[in-house]
Amino acid sequence: MIQDIHPHSFNNKFVVTSGIRENDYVFHFIDNSLLLKQEDDIFLIPIKKDLKRLSDDGIFLFEFNNINCFLVWECVIPENSMLVYNEISFLRNQTQKELDWVTSVAFQLKNWYEQNRFCGRCGSATQLKSDERAIVCPNCHKVLFPSISPAIIVAIRNKDKILMARNAHFKNGFYSLVAGYVDAGETVEDAVRREVKEEVGLEIKNIRYYKSQPWPFSSSMMIGFIADVEDLHQNICIDNVEIVEADWYSRENLPTYPPSRSIAGEMIEKFIAGEL
Numbered sequence: 001m002i003q004d005i006h007p008h009s010f011n012n013k014f015v016v017t018s019g020i021r022e023n024d025y026v027f028h029f030i031d032n033s034l035l036l037k038q039e040d041d042i043f044l045i046p047i048k049k050d051l052k053r054l055s056d057d058g059i060f061l062f063e064f065n066n067i068n069c070f071l072v073w074e075c076v077i078p079e080n081s082m083l084v085y086n087e088i089s090f091l092r093n094q095t096q097k098e099l100d101w102v103t104s105v106a107f108q109l110k111n112w113y114e115q116n117r118f119c120g121r122c123g124s125a126t127q128l129k130s131d132e133r134a135i136v137c138p139n140c141h142k143v144l145f146p147s148i149s150p151a152i153i154v155a156i157r158n159k160d161k162i163l164m165a166r167n168a169h170f171k172n173g174f175y176s177l178v179a180g181y182v183d184a185g186e187t188v189e190d191a192v193r194r195e196v197k198e199e200v201g202l203e204i205k206n207i208r209y210y211k212s213q214p215w216p217f218s219s220s221m222m223i224g225f226i227a228d229v230e231d232l233h234q235n236i237c238i239d240n241v242e243i244v245e246a247d248w249y250s251r252e253n254l255p256t257y258p259p260s261r262s263i264a265g266e267m268i269e270k271f272i273a274g275e276l
């Protein structure tokens with residue numbers, strides 16, 4: 001999955017630092033694009049000394065390969081440098097999977113800081129909390145932590161087949177597993193039953209946990225489950241809104257499915273390998 005970057009290391013523990021050192025990594029975004037250093041076919045995150053001038057002290061993000069990473073809002077790029085802006089989706093198709101992961105998390109945090117510059121309760125300008133990854137309002141003292149939305153994804157089994165569905169919003173026409181956000185006042189298990197009933201009209205049983213996956217692009221936490229259909233002969237009944245096609249598929253005739261950087265892709269590959 002996207003977060004599996006071994007032998008590289010990622011540590012999101014918040015650390016109180018004394019600022020950006022010369023060899024620390026610096027993340028600078030313009031909208032959806034990130035500043036990267038290109039050396040032939042290799043992309044690198046710039047370090048402080050690659051940049052001409054930094055106008056702020058930066059926000060500590062995380063450690064990548066034991067090097068502190070900071071977000072900066074403004075910087076000046078030296079002339080004739082190898083620095084270029086690339087849309088973060090560009091890294092999806094590169095071989096440097098570790099960059100795909102760390103830039104995604106940096107992008108998630110960048111958006112969170114950017115969207116909370118003012119307090120949602122009283123409208124005052126917010127401040128960064130110095131001792132943890134949090135934002136605080138100096139006026140009403142509201143404290144904000146990174147917003148993460150829990151979502152379920154479920155592989156439904158029917159003997160040796162799996163349910164695959166095509167979502168109306170999928171641009172490239174692939175099929176995936178049933179998924180959806182957990183609602184207020186709902187357990188994740190209830191969300192699994194509700195989403196399956198709403199999207200494909202099936203009753204399920206034997207719901208068991210698989211794994212979870214942070215999905216930075218939508219600030220979600222994907223929580224994976226496996227379940228069995230209650231009645232092997234029950235008809236699939238799609239909602240025709242979110243789901244436009246759904247059916248049972250055996251290992252031999254699966255439709256196009258997501259890559260294994262997502263939990264959906266990994267679960268489908270486990271099914272193909274007979275491990276799900």
Ligand SMILES: [Zn+2]
Binds near residue numbers: 120139
């Ligand atoms: Zn406030």
